[in-house]
Amino acid sequence: MTNRVTTTQETKATTDAVRLLPRDRLADLFHALTARGYQVIGPRVDQGAIIYDQLTSVEELPRGWTDEQGPGYYRLKRREDDDAFGYVVGPHSWKRYLFPPLVTLARIERDGEDWHIESQPESPVKRAFLGVRACELAAIAVQDRVFLSQAYVDPIYQARRESVCLIAANCTQAAATCFCTSMDTGPRCRSGFDLAITEIAAGYIVEVGSELGASLAADLPLRPASPEDQADGEAARARAVAQIERTLDTHDIRALLMNNLDHPQWDDVGQRCLSCTNCTMVCPTCFCCSVTEVGDLTEQHIERQRQWDSCFHPDFSYINGGQVRGQVRSRYRQWLTHKLATWIDQFDVSGCVGCGRCITWCPVGIDLTEEVAAIRGNPS
Amino acid sequence: MSHQGTVVPPHPWVPHRAMIRRFCAEIPDVSTLDIRLFDDAERSRFDCQPGQFNMLYVPGVGEAAISVSGPGLEPGDWAHTIRRAGAVTRELTRLPVGATIGLRGPYGRGWPCAAAMERDVLIIAGGIGLAPLRPLVRYFLSNPSAARCVRLLYGSRSPDHLLFAEEIDRWRALGLDVDITVDRASLGWQGNVGVVPMLVDRLHPLDPTRTEVYLCGPEVMMRYTTRALLQRGVEASHIWLSVERNMQCAVGLCGHCQLGPAFVCRDGPVFSYEHVAPLLYTEDL
Numbered sequence: 001m002t003n004r005v006t007t008t009q010e011t012k013a014t015t016d017a018v019r020l021l022p023r024d025r026l027a028d029l030f031h032a033l034t035a036r037g038y039q040v041i042g043p044r045v046d047q048g049a050i051i052y053d054q055l056t057s058v059e060e061l062p063r064g065w066t067d068e069q070g071p072g073y074y075r076l077k078r079r080e081d082d083d084a085f086g087y088v089v090g091p092h093s094w095k096r097y098l099f100p101p102l103v104t105l106a107r108i109e110r111d112g113e114d115w116h117i118e119s120q121p122e123s124p125v126k127r128a129f130l131g132v133r134a135c136e137l138a139a140i141a142v143q144d145r146v147f148l149s150q151a152y153v154d155p156i157y158q159a160r161r162e163s164v165c166l167i168a169a170n171c172t173q174a175a176a177t178c179f180c181t182s183m184d185t186g187p188r189c190r191s192g193f194d195l196a197i198t199e200i201a202a203g204y205i206v207e208v209g210s211e212l213g214a215s216l217a218a219d220l221p222l223r224p225a226s227p228e229d230q231a232d233g234e235a236a237r238a239r240a241v242a243q244i245e246r247t248l249d250t251h252d253i254r255a256l257l258m259n260n261l262d263h264p265q266w267d268d269v270g271q272r273c274l275s276c277t278n279c280t281m282v283c284p285t286c287f288c289c290s291v292t293e294v295g296d297l298t299e300q301h302i303e304r305q306r307q308w309d310s311c312f313h314p315d316f317s318y319i320n321g322g323q324v325r326g327q328v329r330s331r332y333r334q335w336l337t338h339k340l341a342t343w344i345d346q347f348d349v350s351g352c353v354g355c356g357r358c359i360t361w362c363p364v365g366i367d368l369t370e371e372v373a374a375i376r377g378n379p380s
Numbered sequence: 381m382s383h384q385g386t387v388v389p390p391h392p393w394v395p396h397r398a399m400i401r402r403f404c405a406e407i408p409d410v411s412t413l414d415i416r417l418f419d420d421a422e423r424s425r426f427d428c429q430p431g432q433f434n435m436l437y438v439p440g441v442g443e444a445a446i447s448v449s450g451p452g453l454e455p456g457d458w459a460h461t462i463r464r465a466g467a468v469t470r471e472l473t474r475l476p477v478g479a480t481i482g483l484r485g486p487y488g489r490g491w492p493c494a495a496a497m498e499r500d501v502l503i504i505a506g507g508i509g510l511a512p513l514r515p516l517v518r519y520f521l522s523n524p525s526a527a528r529c530v531r532l533l534y535g536s537r538s539p540d541h542l543l544f545a546e547e548i549d550r551w552r553a554l555g556l557d558v559d560i561t562v563d564r565a566s567l568g569w570q571g572n573v574g575v576v577p578m579l580v581d582r583l584h585p586l587d588p589t590r591t592e593v594y595l596c597g598p599e600v601m602m603r604y605t606t607r608a609l610l611q612r613g614v615e616a617s618h619i620w621l622s623v624e625r626n627m628q629c630a631v632g633l634c635g636h637c638q639l640g641p642a643f644v645c646r647d648g649p650v651f652s653y654e655h656v657a658p659l660l661y662t663e664d665l
């Protein structure tokens with residue numbers, strides 16, 4: 001791994017004097033990023049949800065909006081204040097910018113009977129992620145392990161990851177689907193960011209997490225945070241912790257799940273699961289993908305395109321002779337045991353960060369914490 | 381850019397150009413292609429261990445994981461024995477000699493040859509499962525001190541489906557013990573009729589405490605063969621088998637070939653039966 005990534009991950013937030021960016025100066029942060037050549041990716045409202053998209057100004061932030069979430073339920077609601085980061089997480093994750101849903105790996109040009117293949121590295125776009133939650137920092141760290149620390153490195157992820165700037169935003173509230181405290185990933189942003197902000201009435205309490213963050217902070221009109229500001233920040237962060245109701249008991253979870261591969265709960269959830277792949281699409285750590293050949297009409301130009309795939313697709317496990325996981329129960333079991341158990345064998349970390357997206361965006365409201373609890377409550 | 385000095389490696393999913401140098405029809409639906417990388421530097425680095433596989437690519441069609449069935453006839457060529465099963469394998473076996481294809485590899489962990497030292501080796505193949513075992517048979521024939529003795533058990537659907545029949549005759553002439561069985565006999569067949577586990581049941585003599593098994597075939601065949609081996613007292617930790625799953629990236633990044641904690645492409649395809657059995661025998665895992 002390169003310096004850039006290591007610096008971000010290893011540098012702890014400094015404990016210097018706590019400083020505050022006044023509420024009306026958030027645009028200065030935006031400009032500090034664009035002045036450094038960063039494309040700013042951040043939250044905005046689109047089609048009834050808060051998504052992550054390229055922003056042209058802070059005016060596009062979802063000021064005054066919040067999200068209400070539950071199993072199979074997501075609604076935007078008006079806030080009583082005009083907080084810009086007063087929501088939790090939506091259907092997007094930053095994964096789509098580091099591990100794009102669709103990307104061309106190589107181009108093939110036919111030359112008579114012969115052909116040639118070209119695979120140019122992407123020209124790196126510097127992206128700043130604005131408003132990264134603690135669970136999302138953890139998810140990026142998980143994907144770092146998947147794509148950067150194994151025998152084979154994914155060069156697309158690597159190039160994008162190295163050129164990213166992470167502006168984290170501490171949660172000041174939690175959704176009913178959140179369980180980051182069970183996964184020990186949040187809600188407080190502790191490391192892995194360049195800057196972290198906590199939104200309070202007076203503005204944004206700023207923490208520096210890297211040299212890049214320090215350089216950005218030096219360009220901002222920061223003032224020392226007053227004791228009241230600091231107390232507000234503590235209270236805002238404490239509110240998020242207090243609002244988390246959902247729990248996942250992770251004690252010895254690897255053995256629990258792998259020792260219960262024939263548990264009747266898999267049949268039960270297999271009856272409810274639609275195998276729609278939503279959970280894997282919204283998950284910030286799921287990394288399965290496949291490559292397809294896309295040719296033009298003449299078949300002279302062919303692209304090898306990589307796109308997100310899902311273990312819930314029936315053909316995902318296809319081998320000559322049929323599908324290994326022909327039943328929905330087997331596909332749900334694969335997803336859950338991979339996420340919570342075998343991921344630990346493979347990458348020495350859980351594949352779940354407790355963001356709750358898979359619960360919210362499941363059309364039938366399947367809640368993985370309940371599925372695990374059902375197995376734990378009645379192990380076979 | 382502020383990130384100079386970062387060397388972005390070539391994408392591990394991008395194939396190298398290679399040439400089909402030789403085509404050999406083996407049995408119905410099965411052919412062997414000798415394939416050679418174009419690039420001199422790539423070719424000189426390229427070395428496949430018994431049991432490893434390559435990803436072969438046809439532009440516009442896609443890739444397929446094909447195990448290496450040994451060095452080709454010419455130095456620098458590698459043999460790939462392919463059964464026509466899907467779009468890629470159909471196209472691969474239809475292309476003329478001299479055609480350009482793509483190749484990535486070699487991938488995976490092959491047969492642990494060193495485990496055979498001082499042991500009685502049983503190589504057991506079903507159908508096209510003989511292809512990834514052929515380099516292992518050749519290894520033992522050319523390294524007589526690598527094992528105490530070697531025996532091949534091979535089963536196929538019918539006498540017409542016996543792969544590498546002429547080479548097996550040569551192996552016999554070189555002193556290899558070979559037991560063959562077919563599921564269905566045809567007119568004139570005088571050999572065994574029955575499934576491979578039957579050959580295991582009949583093995584005599586067999587010292588289970590000093591037997592090392594290398595096994596490849598359809599999953600159901602491997603299931604009943606291992607059962608027969610265990611009944612004869614062969615130890616699970618001394619049975620090695622090659623597992624087939626949907627391998628797409630071959631480098632542990634795409635997720636398709638997972639079997640419990642294992643990426644079959646990277647951690648296999650050869651596994652110790654002791655380790656893989658609980659996973660292999662969980663339904664639909």
